[in-house]
Amino acid sequence: xxxxxxxxxxxxxxxxxxxxxxxxxxxxxxxxxxxxxxxxxxxxxxxxxxxxxxxxxxxxxxxxxxxxxxxxxxxxxxxxxxxxxxxxxxxxxxxxxxxxxxxxxxxxxxxxxxxxxxxxxxxxxxxxxxxxxxxxxxxxxxxxxxxxxxxxxxxxxxxxxxxxxxxxxxxxxxxxxxxxxxxxxxxxxxxxxxxxxxxxxxxxxxxxxxxxxxxxxxxxxxxxxxxxxxxxxxxxxxxxxxxxxxxxxxxxxxxxxxxxxxxxxxxxxxxxxxxxxxxxxxxxxxxxxxxxxxxxxxxxxxxxxxxxxxxxxxxxxxxxxxxxxxxxxxxxxxxxxxxxxxxxxxxxxxxxxxxxxxxxxxxxxxxxxxxxxxxxxxxxxxxxxxxxxxxxxxxxxxxxxxxxxxxxxxxxxxxxxxxxxxxxxxxxxxxxxxxxxx
Amino acid sequence: xxxxxxxxxxxxxxxxxxxxxxxxxxxxxxxxxxxxxxxxxxxxxxxxxxxxxxxxxxxxxxxxxxxxxxxxxxxxxxxx
Numbered sequence: 001x002x003x004x005x006x007x008x009x010x011x012x013x014x015x016x017x018x019x020x021x022x023x024x025x026x027x028x029x030x031x032x033x034x035x036x037x038x039x040x041x042x043x044x045x046x047x048x049x050x051x052x053x054x055x056x057x058x059x060x061x062x063x064x065x066x067x068x069x070x071x072x073x074x075x076x077x078x079x080x081x082x083x084x085x086x087x088x089x090x091x092x093x094x095x096x097x098x099x100x101x102x103x104x105x106x107x108x109x110x111x112x113x114x115x116x117x118x119x120x121x122x123x124x125x126x127x128x129x130x131x132x133x134x135x136x137x138x139x140x141x142x143x144x145x146x147x148x149x150x151x152x153x154x155x156x157x158x159x160x161x162x163x164x165x166x167x168x169x170x171x172x173x174x175x176x177x178x179x180x181x182x183x184x185x186x187x188x189x190x191x192x193x194x195x196x197x198x199x200x201x202x203x204x205x206x207x208x209x210x211x212x213x214x215x216x217x218x219x220x221x222x223x224x225x226x227x228x229x230x231x232x233x234x235x236x237x238x239x240x241x242x243x244x245x246x247x248x249x250x251x252x253x254x255x256x257x258x259x260x261x262x263x264x265x266x267x268x269x270x271x272x273x274x275x276x277x278x279x280x281x282x283x284x285x286x287x288x289x290x291x292x293x294x295x296x297x298x299x300x301x302x303x304x305x306x307x308x309x310x311x312x313x314x315x316x317x318x319x320x321x322x323x324x325x326x327x328x329x330x331x332x333x334x335x336x337x338x339x340x341x342x343x344x345x346x347x348x349x350x351x352x353x354x355x356x357x358x359x360x361x362x363x364x365x366x367x368x369x370x371x372x373x374x375x376x377x378x379x380x381x382x383x384x385x386x387x388x389x390x391x392x393x394x395x396x397x398x399x400x401x402x403x404x405x406x407x408x409x410x411x412x413x414x415x416x417x418x419x420x421x422x423x424x425x426x427x428x429x430x431x432x433x434x435x436x437x438x
Numbered sequence: 439x440x441x442x443x444x445x446x447x448x449x450x451x452x453x454x455x456x457x458x459x460x461x462x463x464x465x466x467x468x469x470x471x472x473x474x475x476x477x478x479x480x481x482x483x484x485x486x487x488x489x490x491x492x493x494x495x496x497x498x499x500x501x502x503x504x505x506x507x508x509x510x511x512x513x514x515x516x517x518x
Contacts, residue, residue, distance in 0.1 A: 133500070140498035168500075280472050291479055292503035299483055310480040346478065 003250040004203050009196075012042070016158075017257055024182040031182065032149050035258070039156030046122050053121045054156065057091065061131050062151045068138040069146075081139045085132055092128040095121055100327030123162045125324060127155055129289050134169050136293060143169055150176070159255040163247055165265040165285035172260070181259040187435045188256045194433075195253030198426060202246025206416050210239035213409040218377060220400065221386045228400040229390030235409065236377045237370045238416035241270065244283075249426050264427045270369075270420040273361035275341040276349075278369060290317050311346060315339035330375045330384065337372045447493075447515050454488045455508060469508035489515070 002008065016038045023030040044051040064084035071077045099115045106113055134154070137143050146169075154172055155161075175181060217224060217232025224232060245266045252262045265284050272278035279287045295317045302309050315336065322335020348356075356364075371388065378384040389395055452463055459476045463469065471477050477485075486497055486505070493515050497505070505511045 137500050140500045142498070142500055276478060288503055292499065295479060296483055296486075296502050297499060299480070300487065305484065305487070307480065310483075314479075346480070349476075349478075 003247060003254070004200055012038075013254065013257075020258060021182075021184055032153050032176070035158070036149065036152050036156055039153075039158040039161060042158040043122065043156065043161060047119065050119055050121045053095075054123070054127065057088075057124075057127065057131065058152050058155050059148075060087065061135065061155075062146075062148050065135060065138040065143070065146070065151070068135060069141075069143060077139060081135060084135050088128050088131055088135075092124055094118070095124060097323075097327045126160075126162070126164045126166060129166050129286075129293075130155065132293060133166065133289065137169050146173075157255070157260070159251045159258075159260075160262055163244070163251070164283075165248065165251075165263050166289050167263060167285070171263070175260050178259075183259075185259050187433070188259050190435055191430070191433050192253040192256030194429070195249050195256065195426060197253075198429075199246045199249030199251075199253060202242040202249060206412060206419075207239045207243035207246060209409055209412045210235040210242070210416065213403065213406050213413075214239055214377065216403070216406065218379070218383065218387075221378075221383050221390075223400055224387060224390040225396040225398050225400065226390060226393045227397065228403060229387045229395070231403065231410070231413070233370055233374050233387060233391060235413055237270075237373050238413060238420065240373060240376070241266075241420065242416060245426075252426070252430075261430075264430065266425070267427050268420065268425045270366060271362070272365050272369075273358045274356075274365055275338065275345045275368060278365055279338070279342070286321070290321055294320060307346075307350060311343045314342050314346075318342065325376075330378055330381065333381075333384075334372050334376045337375065341368055341372075444512075444516060447512055450492055451489070451508065451512055451515075454485060454492060458484050458488065466508050466512075471506040485511070 016034065019034045020031055023034055040051060040055075043054055061084065064080060064087070067080045068077055068084070071080065095118050098118055102113050102115055105111060134143075134151075150173060151169075153176065154167075154169055157172070160167060214232055214236045217228060217235070221229075221232075248262075248265050252264075255262045263285055265286075267281040267284065269278055269282035272281050295313060298313050298317070299305055299310050302313075316339070318335040318339030319332055320335070321338070322331045322333070325331040325334070371391075374387050374391075375384045378387070386395075448466070455461075455469060456463055458481055459474065461475065468474065469477070471482055483502075486502055489495070489511060490497055495515065495518060497514070501514065505514055
């Protein structure tokens, strides 16, 4: 069930909303079960046979968390932490990367190992990271009290289950356990509905229309010249942003209906004036996770902490970031591309003392990101190279015929650009929204 | 007593920040990760390591990312 589905918006959500506040009124605890059952139902809607996988993950990690929390021996604690993180990465890798590994082994050694063709459990990438953050929190002694019900709710809370944002246990539970969350809040309700509408606009009006041109462009990539390839790549750059940020606006809005404030995941990323700045604005909870749980411990573990070593780690963290997005070398290239961008950005800052003009910085950053997304969207490397060649003018300048009935999408693209470059974002709305009390 | 401890922490932190970020501190409230010049992810980690050394403390993995300003680091040390 997706957020912009009528069944979700007009049936599932209102039923859960009514049940949640109705049960909250009569019992202190049942509200948790309403949300947990709703989460399982929401997950099972995609593929009922895969829902046991998330339940298995919840049970195992709850046990791991308890072992870590209750242990008094630091060595044992550390061991369990490593085993549990290893288990989670293996769990994710098995379903997500098995066939990718087999494919590469077959290619390298000319072998013929059969693919496993495993189904992909939805949301596994997100809940794996969220679970790792939970286990580290257990190790650090940040989680004083928990039980299976509360932990299940933390993982399976349906607004942020599928595509994040990646949240921390205490951040969520402090809100769930707040007595004030039990009552309908007029401000949150209004703001939540506004955010859902904004998200739906971003997704249905902007992203879904841009996708029509993008799909056609990438399908006919061999025939794309200068204008066609620029149009295709730009449309994708805005499609992916509005698709993802729209989805998260809806997630934030839906969570607000239940008085839960999710952390912001985007902060006008296309206004970024450097690649460093871009990663503080794009998929913020993911970059925070990568920085806190991979980059910092990795650099800290090095014998010598210097600029060169830190840059190497940055590069490899972004390779991990790339592969996390999916089992494809093109995602690895996308990650590596950003890793290199960050190294160039950091080196420039270190070597030259002057600040680059912000408009030039913005122009360079936007185009660097735009190019990286060509790899992200392409099916093959050949596909990416052909489009980049087209963008450079090497494939000529004749506007492609198959775009002629899609001229209206250029208007959608211009609107998308205007919103991304000039408008305030939903973070501003969340921070400044006021409602008059009658 | 409390005030003198706070003064001491601020003083020691100021030395670490000025040395690592290569700047002269004017206003403590202005020192924010990502906003203050030179305070990037690498410098952040160096600040954390130096703070751990200076105050003989261990900052938890899960807390490193939350200490995003001079004042937050100061409060963290004072409360631990």
